[in-house]
Amino acid sequence: MPITRRHFDALIIGAGGAGLNAALRLATADARVAVVSKVFPTRSHTVAAQGGVNAALANVLPDNWHWHMFDTVKGSDYLGDQDAIEYMCREAIPTVYELEHAGVPFSRIDNGKIYQRAFGGQSQNFGGPQAARTCAAADRTGHAILHTLYQQNIRARTHFFDEYFAVDLIRDQEGAVVGALVMEIESGEPLLIESKTTLLATGGCGQVFRTTSNAHINTGDGMAMALRIGVPLMDMEFYQFHPTGIAGKGMLITEGVRGEGGYLVNKEGERFMERYAPNAKDLASRDVVARAIVTEVKEGRGCGPQRDHVMLKLDHLGEEVIAKRLPGIRESARIFAGVDPVEEPIPVFPTAHYVMGGIPTDRFGRVVSPVGSGPEEVVPGLYAAGECACVSVHGANRLGGNSLLDILVFGRAAGIDIMDYLRENRHHRPMDETAVEKAVARLTRWEKKGEGISVRELRDEFRKSMEDHAGVFRTEEVMTEGVDRLKAIRAKLADVRLKDQSAVFNTARVEALELENLIDVGMSIALSALARKESRGAHSRPDYPKRDDQSWLKHSLYTQEGDRMDYKPVRSKPLTVETFPPKERVY
Numbered sequence: 001m002p003i004t005r006r007h008f009d010a011l012i013i014g015a016g017g018a019g020l021n022a023a024l025r026l027a028t029a030d031a032r033v034a035v036v037s038k039v040f041p042t043r044s045h046t047v048a049a050q051g052g053v054n055a056a057l058a059n060v061l062p063d064n065w066h067w068h069m070f071d072t073v074k075g076s077d078y079l080g081d082q083d084a085i086e087y088m089c090r091e092a093i094p095t096v097y098e099l100e101h102a103g104v105p106f107s108r109i110d111n112g113k114i115y116q117r118a119f120g121g122q123s124q125n126f127g128g129p130q131a132a133r134t135c136a137a138a139d140r141t142g143h144a145i146l147h148t149l150y151q152q153n154i155r156a157r158t159h160f161f162d163e164y165f166a167v168d169l170i171r172d173q174e175g176a177v178v179g180a181l182v183m184e185i186e187s188g189e190p191l192l193i194e195s196k197t198t199l200l201a202t203g204g205c206g207q208v209f210r211t212t213s214n215a216h217i218n219t220g221d222g223m224a225m226a227l228r229i230g231v232p233l234m235d236m237e238f239y240q241f242h243p244t245g246i247a248g249k250g251m252l253i254t255e256g257v258r259g260e261g262g263y264l265v266n267k268e269g270e271r272f273m274e275r276y277a278p279n280a281k282d283l284a285s286r287d288v289v290a291r292a293i294v295t296e297v298k299e300g301r302g303c304g305p306q307r308d309h310v311m312l313k314l315d316h317l318g319e320e321v322i323a324k325r326l327p328g329i330r331e332s333a334r335i336f337a338g339v340d341p342v343e344e345p346i347p348v349f350p351t352a353h354y355v356m357g358g359i360p361t362d363r364f365g366r367v368v369s370p371v372g373s374g375p376e377e378v379v380p381g382l383y384a385a386g387e388c389a390c391v392s393v394h395g396a397n398r399l400g401g402n403s404l405l406d407i408l409v410f411g412r413a414a415g416i417d418i419m420d421y422l423r424e425n426r427h428h429r430p431m432d433e434t435a436v437e438k439a440v441a442r443l444t445r446w447e448k449k450g451e452g453i454s455v456r457e458l459r460d461e462f463r464k465s466m467e468d469h470a471g472v473f474r475t476e477e478v479m480t481e482g483v484d485r486l487k488a489i490r491a492k493l494a495d496v497r498l499k500d501q502s503a504v505f506n507t508a509r510v511e512a513l514e515l516e517n518l519i520d521v522g523m524s525i526a527l528s529a530l531a532r533k534e535s536r537g538a539h540s541r542p543d544y545p546k547r548d549d550q551s552w553l554k555h556s557l558y559t560q561e562g563d564r565m566d567y568k569p570v571r572s573k574p575l576t577v578e579t580f581p582p583k584e585r586v587y
Helices: 017-027 065-075 083-104 141-155 222-226 286-298 321-326 327-337 404-423 433-447 455-469 476-496 506-529
Strands: 003-011 035-038 161-162 164-171 177-184 190-200 239-246 263-265 310-313 344-356 364-371 374-382 554-559 564-569
Touching: 003 017, 003 177, 003 404, 017 035, 017 065, 017 141, 017 404, 035 164, 035 455, 065 083, 083 141, 141 161, 141 404, 141 554, 161 404, 164 190, 164 222, 164 433, 164 506, 177 327, 177 374, 190 364, 190 404, 190 433, 222 506, 239 286, 239 327, 286 310, 327 344, 433 506, 455 476, 455 506, 476 506, 506 554, 506 564
Parallel strands: 003 035, 003 190, 035 161, 190 374
Antiparallel strands: 164 177, 177 190, 239 344, 263 310, 310 344, 364 374, 554 564
16 A cells, blocks of 8 residues: 655654654754654653652752762662763763753752752762752653753754654665654554654553553553564663552652652551661662562561551651642642542552663664674664663663653763764665565554454453563562463464454554564563573562672673573773772662
């Protein structure tokens, strides 16, 4: 069938902070930019980020970027690449000032400077007293940033394709990415966007788990598209469970609550984090706090009739502080937990939150991929930034406040590098029509008739299996069973049918495409976790309780073809400073 075609200098898939910051960089340099988003841009998941963005501005307490770098390397459990971490921490300062000048309404302190709050894993002087590094706009920082970037892109005349679903990347015969096939969700019509460069900024994959803080749109689309063209996913075993999701619901209660002075208690009213992290207590890194909560519940000290959660107290902060610093949290607690935190604590339990792994990139946002068994090479024309990417600034565990920083710094870096690429590659490469036909076939496969499994039925089975077999604590037996289940679920995809096709809206087809993406990404998480026989950061193996730097100080690489696992070394040499060598990680 004939397909409408559009031509752009740069195609950006995803309209969150990474995508919009890259788009703004390009559009203001007069590049012709297309942004494809399956929701209206200001509904992208960046809008849900609450606590803030890290930068060593030293507005509240002494700070510098070198301390920030140390905390990030330590937080990563020494799996982060130190050149990329140094770049991010140094660029954090001008990035936040750039946002301020663009119009982000940050909260202020009395002298007019940007307000900064304490977050977990932050320190002064390389592990000393608590730092205050997280620049906040009350507890709606992501909302403020996303709306500002969208407005600036409208002014710069960025071209938006709202409510379009990206189906597949298109490579030419030489391996370069030359665009993507997308589908207009309302009509179901395919559209081929030919572009000189393509940036994947599709966010995370939290919907692989049954209980998650992530929006329904976070289905790992960009990661799965990369897998299908032969690019591996890196470090997918490291999935962060945020310690304070609303119990039974998953909605996030920002770490900023603990940064403002809130604390966790068990059924006996004990501040139990003092036993797990004597110095940092409730502001230990997220993996430490999440495991502590699960341990408290498993050992019978949970709260509520089922003893299946703990409590987060902030009533002692007073109504004035809560209204000024945490208004959104008070609203969420009232709506989803039925409690007013001014008067009573919030029931919380860890919720699937953030994937540290993703599409491997360098610090310029360029996607890098092994060629056969040989060295890594840049994939021409393909970039990735944000949660779908893995430049490896988070390693085995992300620190709170570094995710907004990651998307902004590396979205900006990708935009800058794309401009350099466009100056050297001024013309479109020829489109490979065979690759286009293959992408179209992925759309039309969901037009099959007859009886079969519903998307919802298979998705529910898949997400429960992921939660049961790849959660906070993992063992060989549990994960081996999980991998077998996932392979069986993957085989059932061929039997999925859209029910009553004549009557359904095209969202049914989108949900089927998303399910395929979820299963592909879930398999990368499960197999990577099964292969890594150590405990490091968010990857906790009771059967291998120690970190093993001798055997496992390396990045994992999952390739879809043959479910193959490969590995590559950690880049432990920074750009300008001394290496931070691995040591015991205590808080």
